[in-house]
Amino acid sequence: MASEDDEEKSGDPADTQPDRTNADPTHADPTHGEPTAPAVDPKIAAAVAAAEAAGPQSGEPVRIDSWIWAVRLVKTRSLGAAACKGGHVRVNGHNVKPAHALRIGDEVRVRQENRERIVIVKRLIRKRVGAPVAVQCYVDNSPPPPPREAVAPAGIRDRGTGRPTKRDRREMERLRGLMGGPKHPDGR
Secondary structure, three states, X not given: OOXXXXXXXXXXXXXXXXXXXXXXXXXXXXXXXXXXXXXXXXXXXXXXXXXXXHOOOOXXXXXXXXXXXXXXXXXXXXXXXXXHHOOOEEEOOEEOOOOOEEOOOOEEEEEEOOEEEEEEEOOOOOOOOOHHHHHHHEEEOOOOOOOOOOOOOOOOOOOOOOOOOHHHHHHHHHHHOOOOOOOOOOOO
């Protein structure tokens, strides 16, 4: 005869059914005609869960240089630290050091090349993650990047044509805009 402890461990098969009262309200039953939320890619959801599990525990700080590297705003953590030291990273309007503790809701501005990235922190992570997961860790409020300048392929010569003449060189420089146009009004 089984003891009461054995019965509690084995459990009744009816008790193992999932509780539908606490089901996610965003995923409605399609037979009732209610709209459902867009499906999330299971790979991305798994990667987000792994990033959050590897992230800081509640109350632990995350360094700004580590976070901007983890969400792929800079290529390496040392470049993130150098950007902080150089004054290219601002948090809530203030220049910060690489060890600055970041919090959810902070506005981070990172100046890179000819553009400024403005992001609001949604999740704190320490480990570098893939790009689809990284974009879920912040809200991007950056202005669109400036259009790339269309550069004419000036100076491309056919192979075997030899060294450019003085006239060819001047035409290439004129196309590149190095000389600034003719010096004489009559074009000499």
